[in-house]
Amino acid sequence: MSRPLEFFDAAAVLFDLDGVITPTAEVHMRAWSTMFTELFAARGVRAPYSERDYFQYLDGRPRYDGVAALLFSRGVDVPWGEPSDPDDADTVCGIGNRKNAVFSSLLETEGIAAYPGSLAVIDRLAALGIPVAVVSSSKNAVPVLTAAHLADRFPVVVDGVVAEAEGLPGKPRPDIFLEGARRLHVDPAGAAVVEDAVSGVAAAAAGRFGLVVGVDRGVGSEALRDAGADLVVGDLADLLAEQKGAPQ
Template identity: 45%
Template sequence: MTAPAPEGSLAPVLRDVDAVVFDTDGVITESATVHAAAWKEAFDAYLRAHPPADPAARRPFDVRDDYLRHVDGRSRLDGAAAFLAARGVDATPETVQEVAAAKERLFTDRLREQGVDAYPGTVRLVRELRAAGVPRAAASASRHAGELLSRAGVLDLFDALVDGGEAARLGLAGKPEPDLFLEAAARLGVPAGRAAVVEDALAGVEAGRRGGFALVVGVDRAAGEDTAARLLRHGADIVVRDLGELCAGGEPK
């Protein structure tokens, strides 16, 4: 068990957990918007080339609602399949792979052109946890997680990383199954019942709940009542707009 956090360094809700597992995109790094933009370009191109029979299903991909509902937190293949199914597309595995591959190319190009930053509030919290001796892991369904963290200059703040490549190698099920987070907690040497998960995706907070984690923190970057409510319904114990709220003086909802 880790040493207790120094009084005043962390919000009370975190003082009884022995490790914290962070999702990457949208939680640590400002890369969710890059993912969403790449998905939009890939999906909109597919819908234009192969318009669904239902005219209503031909509407463009919404980078907020569709992203949150169907692809956020999921692997590329699972996300592509979920969105296409939601639009009534009876997609073959080849079609799903084609759309996912297009998204991958677009995301990689955007990442190289734009780079990515870490959220200052997240960096503050992670540093407070490190000072308190609380182990920290980063987890992501993306194979780009290590590159994202390195580009943002925060990879060395984490004791472990479980990314999409590791998930594939180990045969871990995708979110909302908890496998990714359970593997990350195991690498920190802490059982789920003594650890926290921090997530911005509906599938992610559900995974944290299914995994039996002591605390599931939802991050609502959209700062909308509907988003916060959905995160709570899917398994978050609390919802914050910025992780700096979990440092001393913060007021998580």
């Protein structure tokens, strides 16, 4: 088996957003919890929503796919609907849009800031001239980057909006990461991916990227490695520490 690519030797780095660059995963988790707790109570679902549901069914997946998976786990059957459904519609899309309304409200009132370690790594990559992209299942990637004052740092963003427009399947399929590499004009084998979700790590591994870095924000190091991560860190600042400790 070939040795994984060294992170700061990569031709490009493709970052997931939520939980990797910004702590938006926490905001998403609160929005999902608020919405599903109210929904399950209204429907009389006996098994309440839990944090485990977020990691098992929602984390890293396209929004409507996550809604459908979680509803199925509770035996709740609603029609798929259309992305244009209002957020009070009793459809998969309507429920997903309801969650997004809660998320947007939280983002607007509370704002968001990048993890300091992630910002330091982005600065280091810029100093080295290594191009970067954001590849996210979220349709909120651009608003989140704007709120975090990072929009100008990522000329390439492949998110849920792009995926829908281009007909690209979401993670754990590798298509959106491969599209990110294509837009950066790099071979996936020479590029690195940074992910915190099992589905995202699996997508990067399926795309045969040269290095897959898992960031353990709660899903667990073992789960990330099992999904295909070559390296797992607790914070991206660890990558800078490893570089400083490497022989010159």
